[in-house]
Amino acid sequence: MTIETVLGDITKQTDVEAIVNAANNSLLGGGGVDGAIHRAAGRELLAECRTLNGCETGEAKITSAYKLPCKYVIHTVGPIYRGGNSGEPQLLANAYKNSMKLALQNKIRTIAFPSISTGVYSYPLEEAAEIAVTTVNDFYMEHQNEFDCIRFVLFDSRTKQAYDNVIDRIILSS
Numbered sequence: 001m002t003i004e005t006v007l008g009d010i011t012k013q014t015d016v017e018a019i020v021n022a023a024n025n026s027l028l029g030g031g032g033v034d035g036a037i038h039r040a041a042g043r044e045l046l047a048e049c050r051t052l053n054g055c056e057t058g059e060a061k062i063t064s065a066y067k068l069p070c071k072y073v074i075h076t077v078g079p080i081y082r083g084g085n086s087g088e089p090q091l092l093a094n095a096y097k098n099s100m101k102l103a104l105q106n107k108i109r110t111i112a113f114p115s116i117s118t119g120v121y122s123y124p125l126e127e128a129a130e131i132a133v134t135t136v137n138d139f140y141m142e143h144q145n146e147f148d149c150i151r152f153v154l155f156d157s158r159t160k161q162a163y164d165n166v167i168d169r170i171i172l173s174s
């Protein structure tokens, strides 16, 4: 088992059971990774999302994945970065933790995450990568036998580099 990073498009991951969507509070679609996931999954995803009554920041909800190659989409909402003193670190950690909890509850052993909040929501990349990797790794350490693969799918090389740097420092050196 590893926590791994790949450069790529999360909608094209063919060997994971669930992908995580960096959604917004409405869960009714948006830009960035959210838009890409809804486009690839098809209109049925939006129809199921309409039944969920939105999602609080830091919380997560699960749906089917429809036309995507995976089985489930876990929708979570990261914080909009407003300077860092509005609870953003805890909310970002909660988004990862609650996504992992939902995976566990649904016996999902392979999961792919995007870089939550570092696009339109403007979370500074290095700080977000640190929170993402440490939160996911801490959760994994408590549930080692319940996961086979945790993957960060990163859309550009700068983002991948930031995550790799944290993994090298925190996980590989521990």
Ligand code: ADP
Residues within 6 Å of the ligand: 008, 009, 010, 011, 022, 023, 031, 032, 033, 034, 036, 037, 078, 114, 115, 116, 117, 118, 119, 120, 121, 122, 123, 153, 154, 155, 156, 159
């Ligand atoms: P947020 O609103 O949480 O900031 P965004 O979708 O704007 O979410 O951006 C989050 C990250 O997802 C960014 O690094 C962005 O480049 C990346 N991203 C956009 N499209 C995809 C995709 N298809 N697969 C993986 N990552 C993506």
